[in-house]
Amino acid sequence: MEVSYKNIKVIGFDADDTLWVNETYFRDAEEAFAKLLSQFETPNKIDQELFKMEMENLPVYGYGVKGFILSMVEMALELSNNTVSNLTIAKILAIGKDMINKPVELLDGVEEVLKTFSKDYRLILVTKGDLLDQERKLEKSGLINYFHHIEVLSDKKEANYSKLLKHLDIKPSEFLMIGNSLKSDVLPLINIGAEAIHIPFHTTWAHEEVTVNKQDNKTFATVSSLRDTIQLIA
Template structure:
């Protein structure tokens, strides 16, 4: 598609699965969690019940590893009729702690892209999740030096973006969002009149999937983050 980024002055980057690996660790932990509960339910049933519990808890705990840990514990208690051993609860807690302490793995080309853009655009991080965890990951990543502003949002809906752009005094037509989620990083951005670039990650949380009827062709889709330089560096 034809894109015109000549008016862009501010670029927002999603963090998880756009700058660094994230969803992969959730999938691996879900596998281990299902193994811990194999004496009570099938893997498929455990996966389904855990996802339902996460959805039920989103408004209470929000996004992030800590809410995920609590949802695993609640699911384990319910699926075992409260018979899950204390030792297994401890193992579940350790699964979550291991996720939190996991080294940050930057995606290929991220530092190259940021270093190329930092002197030409105002770069900001717009992510959702647990504030402490996201701040920790950003610090571990070594990427803080590239960003003018970091915002950890409770959610990524149109109102969240609109309020933030207004707060930061960023005109909608000067803003470009780059991320891996159509639901969180692309569609709400297009709906408020800004521009978005979709860079898919190889695995997507079910909650972030969108139906075919929601898809739009009004955005650029790239196979690799590095490809954005072809569109931005010519301005």
């Protein structure tokens, strides 16, 4: 069934891996961390255990680079039975700081899309993660002036979106969300009566993956690039 966007007045955009590169840097950091701890375990096992640690720590640290850094430090202590050296801890912190200081690499067509849609729609940025880090990336991106509102959520569940739309006096039927994550940017919006467009990124964090059966009876569009949304919505 074809989706209609004729009632849309506000378009929300995810940030990480929708407007700019993010997950790639986490994968690079995971690889560097595995090499650093290679004397204690195999790279595959280290990746698995680090992911488990991240999931355990999410309720405490939330999303973002800083929580990831703390999980790496905790994982290093656990893998080494608390024998890891101060030098190795310092190198882990350096991996994290390198992630934070990465340049903001915009994805193809981002500014063209924002410039096009800003003429006819109110645009908002809806992301999650560490507030300071997301503010830094947005400032570096040069995109801040396209958005009427910027929201950094602790999580992206139905309740979070419903609260945000109510706060901004936006009817779900008049809201469209565009993002790379089915779990965070698409399905919660469909479930509250809004619209969503999925733009898959080539790398997806395991925590954001959903199985096919969870998408049953969900109507949303999927496009290969952000630029494709111009023709879809026009």
